[in-house]
Amino acid sequence: MLNELRLNKKVYFSVFIVEAVLLALFSALFAEVSYTNSTLSAIEEIDDTNVYVNFDCTLSEQLDSLFENDTESIKRGKELYNYVAKGRTKYSYWDYPVGTLANGKPFFQATTDKYFFDLYGIKVAVGQNLYDVTETKSGSIPVVVGADLTEKYQLHDVFEMEDPNTGKGVKYEVVGILPKGTTYPAVYNIGMKNSVDDKMFRPLDVEALNEIGNLVMSIASLVVFANNETDLRKIEQLSKDLNFLDMSFEKISDNTVIFLQEGKETMQIYALIIIALIILAVLIGGIAIYIAIKKKLNVYIVQITAGLSLKKLCLNIFFALFAVNVVLIILSLAFSALSALLSDTSAFNSYYFSSSTLNVYYYAIISLVFLFIDAIISLIPYLKLRNADLLNILRSENG
Amino acid sequence: MADRVITLKGATKRFFKKGKFDLTPLDNVNFSVKRGERIAIWGESGIGKTTLLNVIGLLSSQTSGDYYLNGRNVKTFSENKKAHLRNSYFGYIIQDFALVENWTVYNNLKLPLKNRDKKPKNSKELIRESLAEIGLESKIGVEARHLSVGERQRIAIARALINSPEVILADEPTASLDAKNKDTVIEMFDKICTGDKTILIATHDDEVLKFVNTVYRIADGKLFIEGR
Ligand SMILES: Nc1ncnc2c1ncn2[C@@H]1O[C@H](COP(=O)(O)OP(=O)(O)OP(=O)(O)O)[C@@H](O)[C@H]1O
Ligand SMILES: [Mg+2]
Numbered sequence: 001m002l003n004e005l006r007l008n009k010k011v012y013f014s015v016f017i018v019e020a021v022l023l024a025l026f027s028a029l030f031a032e033v034s035y036t037n038s039t040l041s042a043i044e045e046i047d048d049t050n051v052y053v054n055f056d057c058t059l060s061e062q063l064d065s066l067f068e069n070d071t072e073s074i075k076r077g078k079e080l081y082n083y084v085a086k087g088r089t090k091y092s093y094w095d096y097p098v099g100t101l102a103n104g105k106p107f108f109q110a111t112t113d114k115y116f117f118d119l120y121g122i123k124v125a126v127g128q129n130l131y132d133v134t135e136t137k138s139g140s141i142p143v144v145v146g147a148d149l150t151e152k153y154q155l156h157d158v159f160e161m162e163d164p165n166t167g168k169g170v171k172y173e174v175v176g177i178l179p180k181g182t183t184y185p186a187v188y189n190i191g192m193k194n195s196v197d198d199k200m201f202r203p204l205d206v207e208a209l210n211e212i213g214n215l216v217m218s219i220a221s222l223v224v225f226a227n228n229e230t231d232l233r234k235i236e237q238l239s240k241d242l243n244f245l246d247m248s249f250e251k252i253s254d255n256t257v258i259f260l261q262e263g264k265e266t267m268q269i270y271a272l273i274i275i276a277l278i279i280l281a282v283l284i285g286g287i288a289i290y291i292a293i294k295k296k297l298n299v300y301i302v303q304i305t306a307g308l309s310l311k312k313l314c315l316n317i318f319f320a321l322f323a324v325n326v327v328l329i330i331l332s333l334a335f336s337a338l339s340a341l342l343s344d345t346s347a348f349n350s351y352y353f354s355s356s357t358l359n360v361y362y363y364a365i366i367s368l369v370f371l372f373i374d375a376i377i378s379l380i381p382y383l384k385l386r387n388a389d390l391l392n393i394l395r396s397e398n399g
Numbered sequence: 400m401a402d403r404v405i406t407l408k409g410a411t412k413r414f415f416k417k418g419k420f421d422l423t424p425l426d427n428v429n430f431s432v433k434r435g436e437r438i439a440i441w442g443e444s445g446i447g448k449t450t451l452l453n454v455i456g457l458l459s460s461q462t463s464g465d466y467y468l469n470g471r472n473v474k475t476f477s478e479n480k481k482a483h484l485r486n487s488y489f490g491y492i493i494q495d496f497a498l499v500e501n502w503t504v505y506n507n508l509k510l511p512l513k514n515r516d517k518k519p520k521n522s523k524e525l526i527r528e529s530l531a532e533i534g535l536e537s538k539i540g541v542e543a544r545h546l547s548v549g550e551r552q553r554i555a556i557a558r559a560l561i562n563s564p565e566v567i568l569a570d571e572p573t574a575s576l577d578a579k580n581k582d583t584v585i586e587m588f589d590k591i592c593t594g595d596k597t598i599l600i601a602t603h604d605d606e607v608l609k610f611v612n613t614v615y616r617i618a619d620g621k622l623f624i625e626g627r
Pocket of ligand 1: 414415420422424442443444445446447448449450451494
């Protein structure tokens, strides 16, 4: 194998280059495919239900008047909310940027229902799930935080933060930490996913709310799962009648069909590009090796007279190619580890496992593809020379 | 039959490419070699000497006819078996380019050892010994292309012999050598070819003829006994 490598340095170097390009393109494509895939799954998660999102049209004068008569407004708001909640599947979700940074990025204070966590299967990596906690030791409000926030807040930390709706300081206790890389579909922006990494989640209990700011948000940010359109129109009408918000529910699944189609087409194109690249690599490698054998014929004749069989020759080629792959993959692993280290010091943070499993998956696929390419390339001389007179086919082209 | 190492029966080798060439260097050849014989294949350039050695050495196969090796038809041999025989049964000193030019003497000599079914553990020792026998121990790390013609030929012979083959095939081993080197090479053969070792030398060198028992001449695709 070493002799073979040494003998055809240039050939193996060009295979190395072609495969390096393939690796780079592959990793770009893989990122794209897994993006399309995840957005597709994001849509599919909510696709089979009719999902309605409120695009709120309330004017600011109307809001002002709600805030002025807040005791009266709270009563009407709760009536509306209870009407929506009765017999319907729904959740509210809203978030505000906190104004300070965590892990170098702004982070958000999010408020949502238990159903949100259930629907998207969001569970903590450490600690307790938000709605499993009824009471914290410190008596403060429980929150779960995304991985970026672990830089600031550890499990069981108690801290005070302003409620953006009331401007009052609230005491929170961290009861759980969410796994890094967890996402949920962005219902206002079809096909996109939002990350939990930059968010802290606090629970929502509309029954217990006694101020108008948060109540308005829990109604304005409603996502309702319903089977008929008229149901939504009733909600909108009730809100008008109660002189509360000017609501307008829109069905999001209409857009998903188009997006699904586009996503699948994109993935098909990627699959074609990958196949074309593999064929190209095989052709370049196979032909180069075959030409090299013919050109360095005397070296091979010496080896053949010394007892080298065609099978062994092809195995030598295979292992030489394999060695090239191993070097390439080790280099790229080292490179990605290095860049991860440089760009993100929390790369070895325990919440990172979800994206590193993606890497393992990716390298497994690329290794298989490379093995496939190696096998085909080394089979080319075997198939061409198998039924032929070894020496003659090598020596000159004769029938 | 038992003492016949090599038997060709009606062996024909034809090179054919439409409109380009149609050659039959071996035409219905009957030929046999007894164990321990020293044979010279004599003939002018381009007549078919190398072709004959290639067929015998299992580097190429006859177009038609049969080749029996120790009484067994080589057509029944698998590729692996043939490779094994090339490695251990035959010692082939190829015409002109018997060594890989930009490999060291060591790596050249290692080739037959590496391709053995059971790789010897003491390769280095074996290589040293074989070099010592021809007085070229000091060249072990030198690349073949830096050797003199005579040294190169001696190394090529050492390489062919390192697995102690039964049959030695030498293709024009003295062709480009001066008188002194010629003598050395012939002496080498003389020393090796004792007892049961069989040797076939393709040559058109008178000197070599002194060393053999039988001389065959190739002409028009046929083999003729020229002298014993
Ligand atoms: N693979 C091949 N394809 C076509 N023609 C070939 C092939 N191998 C040999 N020949 C031709 O067959 C003839 C016999 O060749 P061979 O090499 O056996 O001659 P030779 O007697 O060894 O000559 P020399 O003394 O020059 O070595 C030559 O004319 C040669 O050109
Ligand atoms: Mg010849």
